[in-house]
Amino acid sequence: MSVDITKMRNIGISAHIDSGKTTLTERILFYCQKIHAIHEVRGKDGVGATMDSMELEKERGITIASAATNVTWKEHAINIIDTPGHVDFTIEVERALRVLDGAVLVLCSVGGVQSQSITVDRQLKRYGVPRIAFVNKSDRTGANPYKVCDQLREKLDLNSVMMQVPIGLEEKLEGVIDLIRMKAIYFDGNDGEQIRIEEIPAELQAEADERREMMLDTVSMFSEEIMELMMEEQEIPEDLLHETVRKAVISLELVPVYLGSAYKNKGVQEMMDAVLRYLPAPPDVENKALDLDNNEEEVVLPSDETKPPVALAFKLEDGQYGQLTYIRVYQGIIKKGAELINVRNGRKFKVGRLVRMHSNNMEDITEAPAGDIVALFGIDCASGDTFCDSNLNLSMTSMFVPNAVISLSIKPVDKSASDKMAKALNRFTKEDPTFRTHVDPESNETIISGMGELHLEVYIERMKREYKAEVETGAPQVAYREAISASADFNYTHKKQTGGSGQYGRVAGSMEPLPLDDEKGYEFVNMIKGGAIPTEYIPSCDKGFQTGMEKGSLIGAPVVGVKMTINDGQFHAVDSSDQAFQTAALGAFREAYKKANPCILEPIMKVTVEGPTEFQGNIFGTLNQRRGMIIASNEEGNYCSVEAEVPLSEMFGYSTVLRSSTQGKAEFTMEFAKYGKVPSSVTEELIKKYEEERKAQQK
Amino acid sequence: MVKTELTEKSPLRSLEKAVQGGLGKGNIAVIASKEGVGKTACLVHIATDKLMRNKHVIHVSYANRVDHIVNWYEDIFTEISKKRNLENAMSVHDDIIQNRVIMNFNQKSISVDQVIASIKAMMDNGQLGTDAVIIDGFDFTIGSAEDIKKFKAFAVESDIELWFSDSYPEGADYLDDRGIPVNLIKDLDDLSVVLTLRAEQGLMVLKLVKDHKALVSEDLHLKLDPKTLLIAEA
Ligand SMILES: Nc1nc2c(ncn2[C@@H]2O[C@H](COP(=O)(O)OP(=O)(O)O)[C@@H](O)[C@H]2O)c(=O)[nH]1
Ligand SMILES: [Mg+2]
Numbered sequence: 001m002s003v004d005i006t007k008m009r010n011i012g013i014s015a016h017i018d019s020g021k022t023t024l025t026e027r028i029l030f031y032c033q034k035i036h037a038i039h040e041v042r043g044k045d046g047v048g049a050t051m052d053s054m055e056l057e058k059e060r061g062i063t064i065a066s067a068a069t070n071v072t073w074k075e076h077a078i079n080i081i082d083t084p085g086h087v088d089f090t091i092e093v094e095r096a097l098r099v100l101d102g103a104v105l106v107l108c109s110v111g112g113v114q115s116q117s118i119t120v121d122r123q124l125k126r127y128g129v130p131r132i133a134f135v136n137k138s139d140r141t142g143a144n145p146y147k148v149c150d151q152l153r154e155k156l157d158l159n160s161v162m163m164q165v166p167i168g169l170e171e172k173l174e175g176v177i178d179l180i181r182m183k184a185i186y187f188d189g190n191d192g193e194q195i196r197i198e199e200i201p202a203e204l205q206a207e208a209d210e211r212r213e214m215m216l217d218t219v220s221m222f223s224e225e226i227m228e229l230m231m232e233e234q235e236i237p238e239d240l241l242h243e244t245v246r247k248a249v250i251s252l253e254l255v256p257v258y259l260g261s262a263y264k265n266k267g268v269q270e271m272m273d274a275v276l277r278y279l280p281a282p283p284d285v286e287n288k289a290l291d292l293d294n295n296e297e298e299v300v301l302p303s304d305e306t307k308p309p310v311a312l313a314f315k316l317e318d319g320q321y322g323q324l325t326y327i328r329v330y331q332g333i334i335k336k337g338a339e340l341i342n343v344r345n346g347r348k349f350k351v352g353r354l355v356r357m358h359s360n361n362m363e364d365i366t367e368a369p370a371g372d373i374v375a376l377f378g379i380d381c382a383s384g385d386t387f388c389d390s391n392l393n394l395s396m397t398s399m400f401v402p403n404a405v406i407s408l409s410i411k412p413v414d415k416s417a418s419d420k421m422a423k424a425l426n427r428f429t430k431e432d433p434t435f436r437t438h439v440d441p442e443s444n445e446t447i448i449s450g451m452g453e454l455h456l457e458v459y460i461e462r463m464k465r466e467y468k469a470e471v472e473t474g475a476p477q478v479a480y481r482e483a484i485s486a487s488a489d490f491n492y493t494h495k496k497q498t499g500g501s502g503q504y505g506r507v508a509g510s511m512e513p514l515p516l517d518d519e520k521g522y523e524f525v526n527m528i529k530g531g532a533i534p535t536e537y538i539p540s541c542d543k544g545f546q547t548g549m550e551k552g553s554l555i556g557a558p559v560v561g562v563k564m565t566i567n568d569g570q571f572h573a574v575d576s577s578d579q580a581f582q583t584a585a586l587g588a589f590r591e592a593y594k595k596a597n598p599c600i601l602e603p604i605m606k607v608t609v610e611g612p613t614e615f616q617g618n619i620f621g622t623l624n625q626r627r628g629m630i631i632a633s634n635e636e637g638n639y640c641s642v643e644a645e646v647p648l649s650e651m652f653g654y655s656t657v658l659r660s661s662t663q664g665k666a667e668f669t670m671e672f673a674k675y676g677k678v679p680s681s682v683t684e685e686l687i688k689k690y691e692e693e694r695k696a697q698q699k
Numbered sequence: 700m701v702k703t704e705l706t707e708k709s710p711l712r713s714l715e716k717a718v719q720g721g722l723g724k725g726n727i728a729v730i731a732s733k734e735g736v737g738k739t740a741c742l743v744h745i746a747t748d749k750l751m752r753n754k755h756v757i758h759v760s761y762a763n764r765v766d767h768i769v770n771w772y773e774d775i776f777t778e779i780s781k782k783r784n785l786e787n788a789m790s791v792h793d794d795i796i797q798n799r800v801i802m803n804f805n806q807k808s809i810s811v812d813q814v815i816a817s818i819k820a821m822m823d824n825g826q827l828g829t830d831a832v833i834i835d836g837f838d839f840t841i842g843s844a845e846d847i848k849k850f851k852a853f854a855v856e857s858d859i860e861l862w863f864s865d866s867y868p869e870g871a872d873y874l875d876d877r878g879i880p881v882n883l884i885k886d887l888d889d890l891s892v893v894l895t896l897r898a899e900q901g902l903m904v905l906k907l908v909k910d911h912k913a914l915v916s917e918d919l920h921l922k923l924d925p926k927t928l929l930i931a932e933a
Contacts, residue, residue, distance in 0.1 A: 616817060620825030630825045632765040632801035635809065635817060643765070 005303065005371045006281045007076045010328070012083035012096060014124065015106035016114040020136040024106055024262040025080060031193065031269055032071035032078075068099075068315070068326055068373045070356050076276050079373040083120070095314040095384065097123060098396070099328040099373060102279030103131040104271065109143035109259070113151040118610075119667060121156045130249045130280055132256050133158075134271045138166055139173045139261040149257045157637070158255045159248075161218040164270070165208050166259055167201065176259060176267050177204060179212045180241050185270060192265025222248040242277050249278040282371025287330050289386070289394040292343065299394065301331040303370035308332050308389030309340065312396035313376075316383045316431055325376045326357075327368075327387065330396065334374070334387075335367045341390040342381055348390060353377035382430040404436050404449035405603035405648055405672050408456050409474035411445060420469035421446070428459050435459060449479065451672060452605075453652060478649045479603060480686070481675055482552030482559045484596035487512040492588035493570070494580055502575035505584035507533065507541055509566035511592040516561055516601075516675065522549055523563040533569035537581040541566055544585025553590060554598055554683070555690040560675075564589070600683050603648040606673040609658065610641040611666025618661040626650035627679075645673055702751055702791055705783045710921055710932050711748045717919050718892050718910050722862070724830075725855040726891035726911075727847075731865040731880035733873070736896050737903055738864040740928035742833045743771045745862060747779065750795040754830035757821060759802045759814070761836035768801050778927040800826045811846040815853050822857060831860040839865050839882035844889075851889040878908050878916050896923065905930065 015021035068081045083096045083103070103124055107117060124131055133152060135145040145166060152160035165177040167184060175186040177200055184201060188194040200208050216236070220226040223244040229236050248254035258274055260267015283303050289310060290296040301310055309332030317324045327334070334340070336354045341347065355362040355375050368374040381387075386395045412418035425437045425448070435450045450456050453476055463469045491508040514523060524542045533541065545564045552559040571581075607628065609619050613635060619642050623630055628646035651670065658666055678686065700708075715721040722728045730738050746756045760768055776795075780788040800821060804814060822829045834850075854861045865882055867873040873880055874895070883893060893909035903923035907915055924931045 613813075613817065617820035617824045620821055620823075624825055624827075629797050630800050630821070631769075632803060633817070633821065633825075634765065634803045634805060635813075636805040640817075 003077065003369055003372060005283060005369055008079070008281055008371055009076060009275055009279055010079045010081060010099060010101045010282065010371070010373055011275060011279060012081045012100040012103045012129070013106060014083050014103050014117075014120040014131075016108070016111065016117045016120075019106045019108040019111065019114075019117075020262045021106050024104075024134065024136060024268065025082075027262045027265065027268045028073075028078075028080065028272060029069065029071060030191065031272070032073050068357060068375075070358050070373070073272050074276060078272075078275065081373070095312075097127040097129060098312065099314050100129060101282055101285045102275070103129050104275065105131050105133045105255075106136050107133060107148050107152075108140075109135045109138045109145055109148060110140050112144075112148045113155045118155065121158070122610075125252075128252060130252055130278075132249065132258065132271070132274050132278055133160060134267075135257060135259040136262050138169060138259050139171060139264045139266070141170050143169050143173075145169075145257070145259040152255060152257065154637075155639075159218065159253055160255045160257050161215050162211055162259075163215060163256045163274070164259055164267075165204060165211050167204065173261055173264065173266055176270060177208050178270065179208065179215050180238055182208065182212065187266050187269070192268070195269060218254070219244055219248070222253065246278045250280045250284055289330065289396050292393045292395055296395075301370075301394075304331060305333050305369050307370075308392055309334050309338070309370075309387070310389070310392065310394055310396070311340075311387045313379075313381055313383055313385045313387065316381075316427075317375075318427065322378050323380075324355075324357075325379045325381060325383075326373065327376060328373045329368050329370050331370050332389065333367050333369045336365075339390060340387045341392075343386040343388055343393060343395050344382070349379060351376060352379075382433060384433065404434065405451060405479050405605075406453060406456065407447050407449035407477050407479055408460075409440070409443070409445040409447050410460065410471045411473075413470045413472060417468075417470045420467045421463060421471055424459075424463045424467040424469050428462070445474070452648075452670060476652065480555060480557040480678075481601040482554050482557045482598055483516065483561045483601055484511065484513045484559075484593065484598050486595075486597040488592040488595035490588040490592035491568075492584055492591050494584035494587055497575055502572070503577065503580040503583065504572035504575035505533075505537070505577075505581040506570040507544075507566055507581070507584050507588045508568035509564065509588075511589070511596050512563045512565070513596070514561040514563050521560045521562075522546065525563065525565040527565055527567040528569065529567075532571075533566070533581070534571055534576075537571065537576065537578065538566075540578045540581035541569075541585040544582040545589050547582070547586050548589030548593065552598060553593055554600055555686050556694075557600065559593075559598075560601070600678040600686055601675040602678050604645050604673050604676040605648050605651060605670040607644050607646045607651070607668055607670040608641060609644070609666055609668040610639065611662050613638045613640045615662040615666055616640045616642065619658070619666055622654070622657055622661055626654070645676075646670075647676070647678075648672075700783045701786050705779070705785055706748060706751045708783070709748055710930050711745065713932065714905070714919065714921060714930070717907055717917070722860045722892055724858045724860055727851055727854055727861045727863065727889060728892035728894070729863040729865050729880075729883060729890055730894045730896060731867070731873070731883065732896035733867050733871065734869055736898065737923045737928050738866065738896060739771060739835055740775065741896065741905075741923065741930060742835050742862055742864055743768075743775045744779075744928075744930050746799070746831070746833050747772065747775050747795075749831050750798055751779075751791070753795075753798070755798040755826055755828050757800050757802060757818060757826060757829050757832045759804070759818065759832060759834045761804050761838075765801050765803055768803070772796070772799070775929065778929055782927070782929070798826075811842065811849050815849060819853075819857070829857075829859055831862065833862045835864050836866070837863055839863075839886070844885045847886040847889050877914060878906075879914070880908075894919075901925065 013021050013025055068079050071078050081096055081100050135148045138145055149160050149162050152158045163179055166173060167175045167177060175184060177184050182200060184198045186196040188196050216230060219241060220230055225240060226236055226244060245254060245256060256274060256278060258267060258271040262268060287301045288298045289301050291299050311327040311329045311334055313325045313327050315326040334351060336351055338351050339348055340351060354365050354368060356365050357375050384397050388394055412421045428435050429437060437446060437448045440447050448456055460473060463471060487510060489510045493506040494503060496503040524545060526538050549559045611619060620630060623644045623646060626646050627650050628644040630642060630644045633640055633642045658668060730741055732738055746758060749756050758768060776792055785791060802821060818832060850861060865880055875881055880895060883890060890909060891911050895906045895908055896903055905919045905921045907917045907919055920932060921930055
C-alpha cells in the first residue's frame with residue numbers, strides 16, 4: 001500500500017498537566033477504532049491509558065517519552081507524537097518538536113491558560129508549529145470556553161477564534177454548534193461514537209449568530225473574497241472558509257478554538273476533523289538539515305520522493321523484540337533492504353524490518369516516504385542520529401555536544417542492582433549525548449554527568465522505575481576546571497641515585513596560558529636543540545605534562561588552556577629512562593603551575609526567567625543574590641523575560657526559591673554558557689574544602 | 700594605554716567641558732537627529748565611556764533585539780580599545796560588561812509609568828548603584844510633557860543621568876528657527892542638555908543647542924567618525 005503523503009498529519013498534543021491530554025489521546029485512539037475499550041487514566045481497571053508507557057510519567061503526571069502512534073481517521077493517517085511538556089528535558093522536547101508538523105493545544109475550560117500552557121506554547125512558537133486549540137473539561141463546574149479563548153489572545157498573543165458554541169455547559173454539556181455549518185452536533189451512544197446532526201436549538205440561535213459573526217470577522221481578514229461576500233451579504237461557501245482558515249493556521253496567524261469534554265466523550269471527533277482540515281500535511285512544511293561538508297550550513301529538504309533519503313532517529317525504545325528506533329523521513333523514500341549511512345559515525349547499515357506503530361500492534365511495511373514516521377528494528381544507533389543515503393553528508397541536528405557541567409556519584413545497592421544499572425546507563429547514554437558516565441579511577445565510583453541537576457535526577461528516577469535499579473547517589477558536584485593566568489618558567493631535576501638502578505632527568509622551559517576558548521586545551525612544543533634531552537624521551541616529557549593537566553594543585557580539578565614548551569634539559573647515560581623523564585616533567589609542571597597564577601574556573605549558565613512583570617523586582621533579586629549578572633530584560637505586555645549569567649554552583653534549589661518569591665508564576669530555563677573565573681573569595685573557600693576532604697580521606 | 704588614561708583622553712571630556720563639566724546627576728540630555736545618522740552609536744559611546752570609568756549603566760531600548768544592542772557595545776568597545784591600544788582589553792571588557800544591563804520594551808505604547816517602574820525595579824534589585832540610564836528609541840511625539848516631567852522627577856529622585864535620543868524621519872525639517880528640535884520644544888524646561896547631530900560635508904557634526912540654563916547655538920569641535928561611528932575631535 002503506498003502512502004498518500006498529503007493525507008498524513010504528524011501532530012503533537014500539548015497541554016498543562018492534568019488538562020486531559022492523556023484522556024483525550026485515549027479517546028482519539030478509540031474513535032479511530034484502534035483500541036476497543038476506553039481505559040480511564042489511573043482508572044479502576046488498572047490497565048491505564050495506552051499512551052502512558054512509562055511508569056515514571058504516571059507517577060509524576062508528566063510526559064517524558066515521545067513515542068509515536070499511528071491512527072487512521074477518515075482516510076487520513078495521523079501520527080500522534082507524545083510531546084514532553086516539561087521545560088527541563090530540552091533534548092527530548094526539541095526532538096519531539098522537530099518531527100511534528102502541527103499541534104493541538106489542550107486547555108482546561110476552568111484553569112484556562114496555565115503556566116505550562118505558556119511554556120509549551122512558547123516552544124511551539126519557537127519551532128513555528130501551527131496549532132489549533134481544544135478547550136477540554138467543558139463539563140466541569142465553572143467551565144467557560146469563551147474566557148479561555150480570550151486568554152489565548154491576552155496571555156499567549158494568539159489570534160484565537162471560537163469555531164463552536166457549547167450546547168449547555170458544565171454538567172449540562174450536550175454537544176457543540178459548528179459555526180461554519182451552523183448546525184448542532186450531538187454525541188450519542190455509550191462512548192459518544194454516534195454523531196447526530198440537528199438544527200440549532202432556538203434558544204441558542206442568537207448566541208450562535210453573534211459568534212459566527214465574530215468568527216467571520218476574524219477569518220475575513222485573511223481573504224478579500226470573504227470580505228466582499230460579507231459586504232454584499234451573500235452566502236459564504238464552506239469550502240472557501242475552510243481553505244482560508246487552513247492557510248491562516250499554517251502561516252501561524254490564526255488559532256481556531258474547539259471545545260468539548262474528553263471524559264464525557266463530547267466534541268473529540270469534531271476537533272479531529274479540524275486536525276485534518278487545518279493542520280499541515282508534511283509537504284506544507286519546510287524542513288532544514290545541516291550540511292556537514294559546508295560548515296553546518298542550512299539546506300532545505302524538499303519532501304521529494306525522488307531525492308536520496310534523509311531521516312532523523314528521534315526516539316529509541318526497548319521493546320519485546322529488541323531495540324526499536326523511531327524515525328521521521330525528511331527526503332526521499334526509506335526502503336526495506338536499502339543501505340543507509342549513520343552520519344554521526346559514518347557506519348553503513350541495511351534497513352531490516354520497517355514497521356508502522358499502531359497503539360496496540362505493529363504493521364510491517366516495505367517503504368516509508370518523506371514525511372512519514374515509522375520505526376526500524378535492530379539498528380545500533382543513538383537517538384538524534386541522522387540516516388542518509390551514503391552519498392550525502394547531511395545532519396538533522398547539530399553535531400556539537402556541550403561538555404557536562406555537573407556530576408554525581410551513584411552506587412548500586414547490591415549485585416543485581418549493579419547489572420541493571422549498567423543496562424540502564426548503556427541505554428541512557430545512547431538516547432542522550434549530553435548524559436555521560438565514567439568510573440572514577442581513585443574512588444572506583446560510577447560517576448554520571450550531564451547538563452543540570454534535574455537532568456541527572458530524571459535519569460536516576462528512570463533507573464529506579466524502568467530498570468528497577470536501586471542506587472545511592474552522592475551530592476551533585478559542579479565540574480570545576482583549573483587554568484593559569486600568567487606565564488612561568490621551569491627548570492626541574494628529578495634525581496634518585498642512591499642504591500640500585502637510579503633515575504635521572506632534568507627539564508626546562510616555559511608554561512603559558514592559552515586563550516580560554518581555545519579548543520585544544522593543551523599544547524606541547526619541543527624546542528630542544530643539540531640533544532639536551534634525547535629524542536626518545538621527548539614523548540615522555542609530553543606524557544608527564546599531560547599527567548599534570550589531569551589534576552590541578554588548587555582543588556584537584558582538570559587543568560585546561562596550557563601550552564608547555566621545553567627548551568633545555570639534561571640526561572644521564574645510565575640512570576635516565578622514560579619513567580624518569582615523565583616524573584621530571586610532572587615535577588616541572590607542578591613547579592611552574594604554582595608560579596603561573598593558577599585559578600579555578602566554574603561553569604556559568606545562561607539562565608532565562610520568565611514571569612509576570614509584577615514580580616520582576618523579585619526575579620532580579622533572586623538572580624542578583626546568586627552572583628548572577630543580569631544581561632537583559634525584555635518586557636512584552638505584562639510579561640517579562642530576564643536573561644542572566646549565573647554560576648551553576650549557585651543554582652541549586654533555585655526553582656524552589658523562584659517559586660516562593662513569585663507565587664509560582666515564574667519559571668526558568670538554563671543552559672551551559674561558558675567557563676568563567678571563580679572570584680577570589682569563593683576560590684579560597686573551594687581550596688579550603690578540598691584540603692579538608694583530602695585530609696579526611698587520608699585518615 | 701591603560702584604562703584610566705584612555706578615558707582621560709576621550710573626546711567625551713571636551714563634550715563635558717562644553718556643557719560646564721558634564722550633564723550631572725538628576726539631569727536629562729537628548730541627542731536629536733534624523734533617522735540612521737548615528738544616535739545609537741553616540742549613546743553607546745557615552746555609555747561605554749561611563750562603564751570604563753567604573754560606572755553602572757542601564758541601557759533601555761524599544762523593540763530592538765537585545766543581541767543587536769550587545770553588538771553595538773561590542774563594536775564600539777573594539778574600536779575604542781583598538782584605537783587607543785588598550786592594555787588587557789579582554790579583561791577590561793569582561794569587567795565592564797558586568798556593570799551594564801539592557802532593558803528592552805517590545806512595545807512603543809508601553810506607559811512611561813511602567814517603564815520607570817521597571818527601571819526602578821532593576822536599580823533596586825538587579826543593578827545596584829546605577830549612575831546613568833540610556834533611553835534609546837523613545838518616541839517624543841507620543842510622550843507628553845507630563846511624561847518627560849516624570850522622567851525628570853525620576854532622574855532627581857534616583858540621582859542618575861538620563862540620556863535620550865530623539866529621532867526624525869528622513870527629509871523632515873525638524874528644527875525650529877532657534878535650532879531647537881521640534882519634538883522637544885514642549886519639554887525644554889526639563890531638559891538640561893540638548894544636542895543635535897547633522898551631516899556636513901560628509902561628516903556628522905555635533906551641535907549644542909541647550910546648555911543647562913541657556914539656549915545656545917554652538918558647533919562643538921566634535922564629529923562622528925563615519926567609519927567607526929565614534930565621537931571624535933573635529
Ligand atoms: N471533568 C472532566 N475531567 C476530565 C476530562 N478529561 C480528563 N479529565 C480528568 O482529569 C484528570 C487528568 O487527566 P489526564 O488525561 O491524565 O491529563 P494529562 O495530565 O493532561 O495527561 C483525570 O482524572 C481525568 O479523568 C474532561 O473532559 N472532563
Ligand atoms: Mg498524561
